[in-house]
Amino acid sequence: xxxxxxxxxxxxxxxxxxxxxxxxxxxxxxxxxxxxxxxxxxxxxxxxxxxxxxxxxxxxxxxxxxxxxxxxxxxxxxxxxxxxxxxxxxxxxxxxxxxxxxxxxxxxxxxxxxxxxxxxxxxxxxxxxxxxxxxxxxxxxxxxxxxxxxxxxxxxxxxxxxxxxxxxxxxxxxxxxxxxxxxxxxxxxxxxxxxxxxxxxxxxxxxxxxxxxxxxxxxxxxxxxxxxxxxxxxxxxxxxxxxxxxxxxxxxxxxxxxxxxxxxxxxxxxxxxxxxxxxxxxxxxxxxxxxxxxxxxxxxxxxxxxxxxxxxxxxxxxxxxxxxxxxxxxxxxxxxxxxxxxxx
Numbered sequence: 001x002x003x004x005x006x007x008x009x010x011x012x013x014x015x016x017x018x019x020x021x022x023x024x025x026x027x028x029x030x031x032x033x034x035x036x037x038x039x040x041x042x043x044x045x046x047x048x049x050x051x052x053x054x055x056x057x058x059x060x061x062x063x064x065x066x067x068x069x070x071x072x073x074x075x076x077x078x079x080x081x082x083x084x085x086x087x088x089x090x091x092x093x094x095x096x097x098x099x100x101x102x103x104x105x106x107x108x109x110x111x112x113x114x115x116x117x118x119x120x121x122x123x124x125x126x127x128x129x130x131x132x133x134x135x136x137x138x139x140x141x142x143x144x145x146x147x148x149x150x151x152x153x154x155x156x157x158x159x160x161x162x163x164x165x166x167x168x169x170x171x172x173x174x175x176x177x178x179x180x181x182x183x184x185x186x187x188x189x190x191x192x193x194x195x196x197x198x199x200x201x202x203x204x205x206x207x208x209x210x211x212x213x214x215x216x217x218x219x220x221x222x223x224x225x226x227x228x229x230x231x232x233x234x235x236x237x238x239x240x241x242x243x244x245x246x247x248x249x250x251x252x253x254x255x256x257x258x259x260x261x262x263x264x265x266x267x268x269x270x271x272x273x274x275x276x277x278x279x280x281x282x283x284x285x286x287x288x289x290x291x292x293x294x295x296x297x298x299x300x301x302x303x304x305x306x307x308x309x310x311x312x313x314x315x316x317x318x319x320x321x322x323x324x325x326x327x328x329x330x331x332x333x334x335x336x337x338x339x340x341x342x343x344x
Contacts, residue, residue: 031242034065035249037232038077038086041144041175042070043276045291046194046230049112049256050090055271056259058252064245072174073145081106087238088249092116092149093228093301094309096330101319105236108331110250110339111301112257113229115219115294118153119198121207122190123183130208133161142173142188149229150175152313154192156222157211159316177278183207196278196287203283214291223312226305228331229294236329250335251342254299261297299336306331 039047050068053059059066071077074091081089082104089095089106096106122130122139129135136158143150155165171188173179179197182188183206191198191207195214201207212218219227232249239246265285269277277284306327314320 030063030245030248032087032245033063034067035088035245036067036069036086037088037090038069038071038080039090040071040074040077040148041194042068042090043273044144044175044194045196045287046113046117046149046175047090048272048288049230049253049260049295050232051272051276052259053252053256055273056256058255059249062248062252064248064252066249071145072172073143073148073150075145075147075151081234088232088234090230090232092152093231093233093306093331094149094152094313096233097310097313097320097325097327098317100325100330101321105329106233107236107239107329108228108231108233108301109239109246109335110253110299111228111231111296111336112253112299113231113294114226114296114305115216116149116153116213116227116229117291117294118150118192118194118213118229119202119209120154120157120190120192120211121198121201121209123186123188124206124208125186126189127208130210133157133210134163136161136190137163137167139189140169140171140187142171142179142182142191142193144175144179144193145172146170150192150194153211153213153222155316156312157192165316180278195291196284199287199290200278200280200283203286213294215293219294223308225308226302227308227312228301228305231301231331233331239332247335247338250299251339254336254339257296257299260295298340300333301331303327 069086077089077091078095080086093108096108099106141154143154151170173182175194175197179193183191183201202209211222213222268288269281310322310325314322
């Protein structure tokens with residue numbers, strides 16, 4: 001028995017050594033083995049693929065040391081990259097279009113969500129008087145952060161009611177317990193947010209959902225087509241200078257997306273940090289099931305969805321002139337296609 005134990009221990013040590021050597025070799029081949037990713041609201045299911053890639057060690061397997069810096073909303077995480085304190089954004093795809101309108105060229109290289117996974121709801125106390133988006137006029141609407149994707153979806157709903165963003169007041173409430181408290185204490189009249197927040201408010205009877213992009217069907221109904229959502233995107237210069245690093249990031253994310261396609265409830269609960277569950281595992285799983293359809297199965301960005309995104313932004317933002325936007329510079333599928341051929 002002692003001999004068997006010694007042999008088993010020896011094999012275990014060899015396996016660890018080989019794994020470490022493999023990771024070290026992978027890291028040495030990367031242009032930038034240490035990468036900082038800025039994200040707005042990492043605990044939300046909107047960014048679940050990023051959480052899975054980190055928690056399962058997929059970045060480490062690629063030789064990467066990834067630091068994920070969390071902000072209240074996507075607009076703030078974007079500012080971190082623009083300001084140089086982070087390398088890559090985990091954020092909403094439409095920011096690449098907004099940036100290009102300001103002559104800043106960022107490109108998405110792997111998709112996390114094929115639908116925004118955002119719902120808009122009116123507080124139950126106000127819902128009795130709600131008939132159409134026009135009734136949102138004058139309301140205080142909670143969003144994760146001003147300028148974020150939750151703000152964008154709210155703006156689009158307002159436009160459908162003939163309203164402008166200036167017809168309401170937007171309040172940054174984050175994507176966790178602060179958002180729940182803001183709605184329940186009457187600080188805001190309506191909310192545009194992600195799960196698990198929206199499912200929790202809905203199941204407790206706190207809101208009436210008036211627009212829902214947590215499924216492909218709901219996204220089609222609101223936007224008239226598919227809509228790219230969460231993605232990893234970075235400045236064009238970063239991508240061109242660090243193609244191996246970007247490929248490694250993409251490999252890890254595609255692997256996470258594949259894992260999510262077959263993950264069961266226990267897999268999710270055992271992988272996601274307890275703090276992200278907001279104290280209710282059952283409701284978190286209900287939230288996950290509500291948005292599972294919105295998670296990208298493969299990381300690819302479709303041309304049709306990018307066109308829908310541009311049209312949506314142009315409907316309420318006068319700065320966005322479709323004829324001046326080169327959509328081919330807002331995304332690439334090259335890294336995902338390579339990742340699909342090699343990831344487990």
